Amino acid sequence: MVKLVEKSVYPQIEASIEKMLSEKPPFILLHQVKEIIDKEVDSRLQKECQITLTQFRALAFLYHRMLRGERVQLSELADILRVTKGNVTGLIDRLRAQNYVRRVRDKGDRRRIFVEITPEGLEKLKSAIPHFQNFMQNLMTTIFTKEEMMQFHKLLKKFNEKLPSALAEIKEHKTEQH
Template sequence: MTREATMAADEAPSKARLRLWLRLLKVTRKVEGRLRERLRTEFATTLPRFDVMSALNRHDQGLKMSELSGVLKVSNGNVTGIVDRLVEEGLVIRGAVEGDRRANLVRLTRKGHEHFAVQAREHEAWIDEMLADMPANESENLAHRLDALVQALEEPESKK
């Protein structure tokens, strides 16, 4: 095998993985763009607001602001303004955390749960529509592979 052929063979896996990453990024951006547009036009809301309500919906007991930021993987500052507006609209309540005067616990109100449930149903339908060309078994297989990749990426570098 020539040197050029050996180099090309060695590069093929890395090039394929690079192309995969670029395609994943492209699909993510397209889906996210459509979700943002539909949330804006159909519910006069934003994807970050939807994400905050979704996180709170999964934690009925509520979350401290720092926990909410951690779940969403954003800064406290990013979440504070959204929570403030949700409180003003009666969708979220803020309460004191026993034993920690500096912390606030936020959770959805009944109105917030009802409001989010409508959005969540539509969100699921939009995703189903956008990914309808992918059979369910392929979706599950790809989801498992991506979960394994996330798990591998979360391992510390020293363990690899």
């Protein structure tokens, strides 16, 4: 049985949690926005293109790597999509059943398996891209003015560019404390 802790025992923690939940700091807002958009895009892609958002992202990544002449292993695709290796195996099985991807064994090491987009997969991706782009464009222009959109883009770009060094700095600072 869980024993309830009286509020007065941890007033600072209680206040911090209350503030976080009532004010919704940027990290919570970012997560909420991503979740809402992902859910809507997934629903629209399934309805209009018979493909999930995760399948769309997988095909887009495979196509991008194909253009660069690079091959993709299942484990790398799992990392990029932020899913487990088991989930990516199921994803690839479903895409393969529709002939959108194929598995190719490495000639030098038969244990290594690569995933490649097929011509049918490329056609599916090309047909889905306009749906994705139109939805995102309509969403952004409905929410933001042109000036706000430019500022939002500028801030997101800055956040994205500085994130790796900021994370490294935080990690380094934490290491110094211990």
